[in-house]
Amino acid sequence: xxxxxxxxxxxxxxxxxxxxxxxxxxxxxxxxxxxxxxxxxxxxxxxxxxxxxxxxxxxxxxxxxxxxxxxxxxxxxxxxxxxxxxxxxxxxxxxxxxxxxxxxxxxxxxxxxxxxxxxxxxxxxxxxxxxxxxxxxxxxxxxxxxxxxxxxxxxxxxxxxxxxxxxxxxxxxxxxxxxxxxxxxxxxxxxxxxxxxxxxxxxxxxxxxxxxxxxxxxxxxxxxxxxxxxxxxxxxxxxxxxxxxxxxxxxxxxxxxxxxxxxxxxxxxxxxxxxxxxxxxxxxxxxxxxxxxxxxxxxxxxxxxxxxxxxxxxxxxxxxxxxxxxxxxxxxxxxxxxxxxxxxxxxxxxxxxxxxxxxxxxxxxxxxxxxxxxxxxxxxxxxxxxxxxxxxxxxxxxxxxxxxxxx
Amino acid sequence: xxxxxxxxxxxxxxxxxxxxxxxxxxxxxxxxxxxxxxxxxxxxxxxxxxxxxxxxxxxxxxxxxxxxxxxxxxxxxxxxxxxxxxxxxxxxxxxxxxxxxxxxxxxxxxxxxxxxxxxxxxxxxxxxxxxxxxxxxxxxxxxxxxxxxxxxxxxxxxxxxxxxxxxxxxxxxxxxxxxxxxxxxxxxxxxxxxxxxxxxxxxxxxxxxxxxxxxxxxxxxxxxxxxxxxxxxxxxxxxxxxxxxxxxxxxxxxxxxxxxxxxxxxxxxxxxxxxxxxxxxxxxxxxxxxxxxxxxxxxxxxxxxxxxxxxxxxxxxxxxxxxxxxxxxxxxxxxxxxxxxxxxxxxxxxxxxxxxxxxxxxxxxxxxxxxxxxxxxxxxxxxxxxxxxxxxxxxxxxxxxxxxxxx
Numbered sequence: 001x002x003x004x005x006x007x008x009x010x011x012x013x014x015x016x017x018x019x020x021x022x023x024x025x026x027x028x029x030x031x032x033x034x035x036x037x038x039x040x041x042x043x044x045x046x047x048x049x050x051x052x053x054x055x056x057x058x059x060x061x062x063x064x065x066x067x068x069x070x071x072x073x074x075x076x077x078x079x080x081x082x083x084x085x086x087x088x089x090x091x092x093x094x095x096x097x098x099x100x101x102x103x104x105x106x107x108x109x110x111x112x113x114x115x116x117x118x119x120x121x122x123x124x125x126x127x128x129x130x131x132x133x134x135x136x137x138x139x140x141x142x143x144x145x146x147x148x149x150x151x152x153x154x155x156x157x158x159x160x161x162x163x164x165x166x167x168x169x170x171x172x173x174x175x176x177x178x179x180x181x182x183x184x185x186x187x188x189x190x191x192x193x194x195x196x197x198x199x200x201x202x203x204x205x206x207x208x209x210x211x212x213x214x215x216x217x218x219x220x221x222x223x224x225x226x227x228x229x230x231x232x233x234x235x236x237x238x239x240x241x242x243x244x245x246x247x248x249x250x251x252x253x254x255x256x257x258x259x260x261x262x263x264x265x266x267x268x269x270x271x272x273x274x275x276x277x278x279x280x281x282x283x284x285x286x287x288x289x290x291x292x293x294x295x296x297x298x299x300x301x302x303x304x305x306x307x308x309x310x311x312x313x314x315x316x317x318x319x320x321x322x323x324x325x326x327x328x329x330x331x332x333x334x335x336x337x338x339x340x341x342x343x344x345x346x347x348x349x350x351x352x353x354x355x356x357x358x359x360x361x362x363x364x365x366x367x368x369x370x371x372x373x374x375x376x377x378x379x380x381x382x383x384x385x386x387x388x389x390x391x392x393x394x395x396x397x398x399x400x401x402x403x404x405x406x407x
Numbered sequence: 408x409x410x411x412x413x414x415x416x417x418x419x420x421x422x423x424x425x426x427x428x429x430x431x432x433x434x435x436x437x438x439x440x441x442x443x444x445x446x447x448x449x450x451x452x453x454x455x456x457x458x459x460x461x462x463x464x465x466x467x468x469x470x471x472x473x474x475x476x477x478x479x480x481x482x483x484x485x486x487x488x489x490x491x492x493x494x495x496x497x498x499x500x501x502x503x504x505x506x507x508x509x510x511x512x513x514x515x516x517x518x519x520x521x522x523x524x525x526x527x528x529x530x531x532x533x534x535x536x537x538x539x540x541x542x543x544x545x546x547x548x549x550x551x552x553x554x555x556x557x558x559x560x561x562x563x564x565x566x567x568x569x570x571x572x573x574x575x576x577x578x579x580x581x582x583x584x585x586x587x588x589x590x591x592x593x594x595x596x597x598x599x600x601x602x603x604x605x606x607x608x609x610x611x612x613x614x615x616x617x618x619x620x621x622x623x624x625x626x627x628x629x630x631x632x633x634x635x636x637x638x639x640x641x642x643x644x645x646x647x648x649x650x651x652x653x654x655x656x657x658x659x660x661x662x663x664x665x666x667x668x669x670x671x672x673x674x675x676x677x678x679x680x681x682x683x684x685x686x687x688x689x690x691x692x693x694x695x696x697x698x699x700x701x702x703x704x705x706x707x708x709x710x711x712x713x714x715x716x717x718x719x720x721x722x723x724x725x726x727x728x729x730x731x732x733x734x735x736x737x738x739x740x741x742x743x744x745x746x747x748x749x750x751x752x753x754x755x756x757x758x759x760x761x762x763x764x765x766x767x768x769x770x771x772x773x774x775x776x777x778x779x780x781x782x783x784x785x786x787x788x789x790x791x792x793x794x795x796x797x798x799x800x801x802x803x804x805x806x807x808x809x810x811x812x813x814x
Binding site: 085087293338340343381383387388390391 | 489490491492494495498499500538697700701703731732733734737741743744745747748749750788790791793794795796797798799
């Protein structure tokens with residue numbers, strides 16, 4: 001065993017999300033975690049702790065709850081501007097066209113994002129990643145999608161790469177094919193061909209994204225368009241994600257399954273056939289209660305998905321239009337109270353299942369070999385986190401065995 | 408004008424909730440607020456600021472949003488224990504009886520509260536009031552109701568008085584007649600007679616509460632019982648509040664109106680007649696989105712209440728059973744997205760209207776003569792607070808002209 005350089009002792013309740021402990025969450029009582037070189041090397045009774053280096057960092061959890069670092073599998077952290085005025089209009093019942101006429105909608109974010117300097121975009125995204133971190137999120141998916149033109153999307157992905165290098169968070173970047181640019185409305189087919197034949201190969205060549213995502217829905221891209229783009233992405237070695245069945249049931253979830261996507265996201269209006277298809281393919285359903293809340297949409301059918309055997313993850317959907325929040329714990333509360341996910345299911349949905357949906361089998365769990373990413377909470381029971389809602393209970397966040405945040 | 412001892416300058420957007428500024432929120436741009444001896448003495452253009460004392464505290468708001476301190480008109484901050492396990496059971500669809508059999512329900516909190524020391528109760532309540540303060544709440548209603556027996560209720564109200572004296576928050580204490588004690592189940596009538604004839608006069612004599620509240624609902628107290636208790640309370644000079652029409656429509660809102668109550672609270676199932684009665688009496692509807700969220704109840708009909716002319720306030724309903732949260736800003740987000748309250752209505756509902764419902768005409772607004780209680784936010788537009796939800800935007804809280812909290 002390598003020399004232990006971090007120990008968290010005196011953990012009252014340890015949620016491992018692995019086979020190390022008991023029950024669905026892998027629970028241990030009165031436990032300790034030890035790490036070396038950023039990886040977990042020991043999880044178990046404090047009595048059997050391995051020997052420590054002289055200069056090992058020792059954290060006393062003081063009986064607190066300790067969990068893996070959270071994983072947000074669906075976020076749009078890089079954009080400029082906000083859409084608070086659009087939120088106010090929507091609350092008043094104004095329709096999408098009226099909001100667009102008043103300068104709202106996705107294109108307002110696109111205009112502001114294109115006009116923003118690199119520094120401004122980095123500053124905004126960094127502030128959002130810091131807030132995510134303050135809520136315990138150590139691994140975060142990060143989508144482009146607010147520039148739309150090829151150069152702009154490349155710029156956003158390069159900025160995300162800078163933020164990934166800067167850390168301390170782990171980012172998983174995704175090229176999001178979000179909408180046809182305003183200036184190319186008459187050239188939809190040509191735009192998508194350029195995306196498939198030029199942008200995606202360039203993103204893959206430069207290693208700028210792990211995944212490609214398409215907004216496949218009524219009023220967005222059709223299933224045929226989505227299939228063409230994602231097939232090109234798969235051919236370039238990118239993993240696939242889909243915005244699916246949010247606005248209308250268009251068969252997008254079944255398409256995600258057919259294409260072997262890692263995730264189908266949203267699913268407020270998924271059909272029974274869609275659920276069966278996801279279950280058959282092993283595609284993860286990434287549910288986004290923040291968007292359903294803000295848009296007044298139906299809650300995604302978490303229980304039916306779970307019953308069918310679909311892995312269910314939860315994300316913030318952090319974005320300026322429909323879910324402006326960095327609180328992944330609040331998404332757990334909404335999932336429990338509105339979607340009837342059990343508390344244990346909600347925890348797995350923001351840890352192991354979310355990390356698996358990003359292909360990160362060493363995140364979202366605490367077991368020998370996994371990343372030493374963990375959260376100490378200001379409470380002593382995992383049920384307290386969704387129960388005591390709207391409040392940030394995070395006390396300390398550790399990433400790669402180093403303290404990355406303290407409340 | 409007295410000597411100014413506090414100035415907040417460089418406010419980008421000032422929400423006065425008074426006639427000083429423009430529109431429903433009394434908005435001013437590029438403004439300043441000055442205070443002397445804990446009261447506002449000036450609200451307006453920075454150019455016309457009155458002369459300051461040499462040692463005046465000057466806060467530079469740096470263009471930020473400034474609002475009155477928030478007012479939470481419905482909270483149960485003093486109790487022992489938590490009910491996270493009951494939350495988990497409810498999420499799983501277990502019924503109330505099963506939860507009670509497992510040791511949950513209100514009586515579990517009563518048992519723990521009775522068994523707790525004064526110090527433990529003070530510590531728990533203080534932590535909750537500090538969290539409320541961190542969310543911008545400067546004035547808070549505080550109900551007893553988790554002891555039930557006379558001596559226990561008196562103890563809770565005395566502890567609340569200690570916390571009120573300790574400050575910095577302003578507390579408005581309420582004697583809550585919550586349930587018949589377990590040990591007196593067979594003596595319901597005798598218990599209520601003692602409440603009316605002994606407990607209420609004692610509370611009034613000792614000045615331990617401003618208000619009396621009764622849980623009037625199916626499975627709780629009947630309208631007849633409630634009328635008897637509240638009539639006694641009114642006779643002792645206490646203001647009246649009611650838990651009304653939450654579980655079932657029992658005519659409780661109409662009773663609140665008939666008795667001239669300051670507020671009827673919850674109202675998830677209020678009838679059209681109940682709404683008309685509140686409007687006629689000028690009774691404030693205190694809506695509690697946190698409880699509706701956690702219990703899966705219908706959202707209270709905010710739009711119908713507002714249309715009828717009923718003043719609408721929002722509260723946290725902070726309590727261990729059905730709404731464990733101190734985030735009043737999150738209640739605004741829920742009210743906007745789920746109850747279609749306009750953003751301006753939601754702001755008034757947590758400031759001026761809420762303060763008025765507690766008889767505090769000098770709180771919840773910023774105008775000459777009002778309390779110098781205000782919040783500086785980490786954003787520059789009032790719409791951002793409900794829009795960017797689940798995140799605490801509070802930067803600085805001032806109470807009586809002194810900084811009471813800094814993020």
